[in-house]
Amino acid sequence: MHKVVPVLTVVAAMFALWYAAVPFMNVKETLTGLERAGAVVTPDNPIERRDASSFGLVFRNSFAIPATYAQDRPRLPAPHQVAQDLWETTALKKVSSKRSLVYHGWITLSATLLGFAIGTAAGILLAVGIVHNRAMDMSVMPWAIASQTIPILAIAPMIIVVLNSIGVQGLIPKAIISAYLSFFPVVVGMVKGLRAPDAMQLDLLKTYNASQNQGFWKLRLPASMPYLFASLKIGVAAALVGAIVAELPAGGARGLGGRMLTGSYYGQMVQIWSALVFAAVLAAALVLLIGFAQKLTLKRMDLS
């Protein structure tokens, strides 16, 4: 109970803020619609209304407030409108329908998972190389850092176009962009983790005349696990962002990124918000899954 109350308080505050913002965001379009339907609005001049502040318009036309929550194409949809759209596009549509968010979500998720797997594998391999090889330590890390300073929005279209020109399209280019974003936290976390054992623990292995291999499997790798899982949580969320961003220049209206893009083309803010909420829930689920895997792994390590 002592946990539920603060969580609910924060959620309630967010919804209150959201509902409070809706009339101000939607008042201009609502008034235009109401005027067209014959209602008397102040001021009645559309040009004057365009230049007026939203605050003033809401207070002078308080009768219009309920209508701002029921717009067909609101600038800011109310939470219940998003919830209704989510319900209609997940539960009420067939999974194979192009209007189903589950369909689009799976397209994004498959690219995310493939990219995350590639990124994690690459990240771990790079970290192992960096820790064991001085030359790699000095050469790879600066490039890894530089790679993350390039905005993903700038590099994603290039990757898509280049790969498309050699005939690679669909899942793979998106997965590569996902991997591009998710390998970095894994490299950083894993390097830190593999270097976590202190000089004394390394000396101890030396007194046993342990090989470098044994040092890796018995000490460095288990010591790095908490770091790895912290990185994986960041990495999987980054992989999802990568997959969504990769869907924007892909042109097709497929995937959650595609839904957001078509939503913005046609002014369907509700559709954008639904895709956004769906992506957020997906990310949370992925992070939770990794947390679960972490618990399982650390528990199994205990039994060794």
Added chain:
Amino acid sequence: MAPNANSIVISANALDLTFQTADAPVHALKDVSLDISQGDFVSFIGPSGCGKTTFLRCIAGLETPTGGTLTVNGMTADEARRARAYGYVFQAAGLYPWRTIAGNIKLPLEIMGYSRAEQNDRVARVLDLVELSDFGAKFPWQLSGGMQQRASIARALAFDADILLMDEPFGALDEIVRDHLNEQLLALWARTNKTIAFVTHSIPEAVYLSTKIVVMSPRPGRITDVIESPLPKERPLDIRDSPEFIEIAHRVREGLRAGHEDD
């Protein structure tokens, strides 16, 4: 080949070690000569910077002397390390938090390739030696500091090394626990007949435990006195109130003071 009594297992002759640091070379050991016989309990005592730990690390092959000769079991220190001639106990227990106590003791056995059955036998045996038989399945954080250090001693005893090198193993523990562990260590030494080299900065600890006390002084690190203890092998804790004990402690203190007068 069984080691005969009084045969020399560790022999240092005119040992020198200079660390090259960024500003000036540090003369950590200068002209250190010492023989340690089979079954000896040798303590190294001195202020910090006197090279006592460095000397122990040289014996372990963890540091390489820049001059002089050093043999362990008739080999160079590095060969002896590769032959797993000694167990080393560090100042901190350094147990792996993700392994149980038994799992931690198995670590060197796994690395050295003992069979699963042999591993379990040895773990049970050394846990019994350090009186931790009921704690094999516990994790390090579930044990007190003194028990953790006992587990790390068990880990060093698990494989058949005749030499035990201990670097201030009880330095971080309180005096009551330390007394108890000193008593246990003597009993363990009597039972196993190991050769023990023990670094400490506590005079009572050095005198209580040792058959031979090596007093060292800093800048450069060197031996100022070697005291053969006349105390009997059987040593109850109250031996520390005997005149012989007080006399040796006095001589150690004098040796430490003499080392400082050179400054």
